[in-house]
Amino acid sequence: MRSDDILDGVRELFLLDPDVVFLNHGSYGACPKPVFERYQAWQRELEREPVDFISRRLPELLDHARAELGAFVGADGDDLTFVPNATTGVNMAARALDLQPGDEVLATNLEYGACDLTWEWLCERTGARYVRTEVGQLLAQRSERTRAVFLSHITSETALLLPVAEVVAQARAEGLVTIVDGAHAVAQVDLDLSALGADFYAGNCHKWLCAPKGSGFLYVRPEWQERVDGPIVSWGYEEPVTFISRTERQGTRDSAAYLAVPDAIAFQREHDVRDRCVALAREARRELCTLLDTEPLAPDAQVLQMASVRLPEPQPDLSQRLFDEHRIEIPTMRHGRDDLLRISIAPYTEREDVERLLDALPDALRTSRSPA
Numbered sequence: 001m002r003s004d005d006i007l008d009g010v011r012e013l014f015l016l017d018p019d020v021v022f023l024n025h026g027s028y029g030a031c032p033k034p035v036f037e038r039y040q041a042w043q044r045e046l047e048r049e050p051v052d053f054i055s056r057r058l059p060e061l062l063d064h065a066r067a068e069l070g071a072f073v074g075a076d077g078d079d080l081t082f083v084p085n086a087t088t089g090v091n092m093a094a095r096a097l098d099l100q101p102g103d104e105v106l107a108t109n110l111e112y113g114a115c116d117l118t119w120e121w122l123c124e125r126t127g128a129r130y131v132r133t134e135v136g137q138l139l140a141q142r143s144e145r146t147r148a149v150f151l152s153h154i155t156s157e158t159a160l161l162l163p164v165a166e167v168v169a170q171a172r173a174e175g176l177v178t179i180v181d182g183a184h185a186v187a188q189v190d191l192d193l194s195a196l197g198a199d200f201y202a203g204n205c206h207k208w209l210c211a212p213k214g215s216g217f218l219y220v221r222p223e224w225q226e227r228v229d230g231p232i233v234s235w236g237y238e239e240p241v242t243f244i245s246r247t248e249r250q251g252t253r254d255s256a257a258y259l260a261v262p263d264a265i266a267f268q269r270e271h272d273v274r275d276r277c278v279a280l281a282r283e284a285r286r287e288l289c290t291l292l293d294t295e296p297l298a299p300d301a302q303v304l305q306m307a308s309v310r311l312p313e314p315q316p317d318l319s320q321r322l323f324d325e326h327r328i329e330i331p332t333m334r335h336g337r338d339d340l341l342r343i344s345i346a347p348y349t350e351r352e353d354v355e356r357l358l359d360a361l362p363d364a365l366r367t368s369r370s371p372a
């Protein structure tokens with residue numbers, strides 16, 4: 001089935017430049033106007049009476065936003081804390097482990113570069129080891145020194161849905177701590193974090209939930225909450241101290257992005273076109289594979305709203321060329337290699353956008369390859 005139906009009106013609800021074919025929702029998301037207006041309304045409300053807003057009203061407003069987010073991701077709102085982004089969440093989870101010399105953290109070789117850096121940094125300082133391996137071999141690499149397992153729910157570069165439920169269940173059965181990077185999974189996957197049972201789950205609302213930038217969260221199982229610190233020590237460390245106070249009372253800051261999360265959830269419910277997006281992403285992947293004469297990286301079942309396809313050779317300037325010459329925004333992936341092209345299909349993406357890419361690609365690839 002071709003998914004060439006056009007969604008009347010949804011595209012106009014986004015703030016995106018109409019002159020750009022925007023096929024990179026995956027990097028930073030994009031926020032629709034009604035949600036962005038609510039975000040700005042919260043900022044204006046703060047500025048009208050900063051003391052009343054921050055000192056008196058904010059804790060309750062955040063509780064409400066957290067409860068709504070909890071209901072959306074299948075967790076108790078008290079088991080979540082808002083953080084600016086998933087990277088912060090992964091950092092907080094990693095530090096809570098209190099790694100000791102000789103400890104090992106197992107991860108797939110498909111993890112997001114900044115999170116690899118987090119673990120490498122921490123392991124270097126603690127004398128622990130960060131061990132990366134094929135996802136299918138993850139738990140087979142376990143040794144008596146293994147403390148924790150880290151994996152993405154949906155990978156960044158290869159854009160693949162990983163078997164997180166199976167890995168978490170098996171790792172927990174073997175007594176390992178589980179940390180999931182769910183940066184791309186929120187609103188692409190129907191989450192039930194309590195049922196998933198991961199010890200830590202870091203998510204982003206600003207990607208596929210289309211909330212304003214700076215709206216991430218960290219879910220922490222109750223038995224770990226006491227060990228989780230915020231990025232800085234501030235007033236939340238004064239008694240009575242709670243998991244939420246330590247991690248959310250982080251000095252004076254703008255919490256408007258968090259407060260707009262319930263509006264992003266409402267928008268998503270009202271415009272839930274995920275099936276159409278997944279169908280279009282899989283269709284685009286098939287067409288790109290044919291055009292590039294390459295095999296798919298994995299079966300369709302591992303592809304949701306993003307798809308990566310292998311390029312015939314590394315193309316470090318392809319993304320810039322497509323933008324400069326065709327006004328198409330799409331990234332090449334794989335740190336330092338640029339041999340994957342990743343397409344994102346968001347609620348505003350139309351069949352026509354994919355066709356613009358398919359039309360532009362042969363020429364852009366030819367020009368990319370020719371000597372400078």
Ligand SMILES: Cc1ncc(COP(=O)(O)O)c(C=O)c1O
Nearest residue numbers: 085086087112152155156181183
């Ligand atoms: C798998 C994965 N994890 C983490 C991140 C980091 O997200 P943020 O920059 O919002 O922390 C990304 C960003 O693209 C990602 O793809």
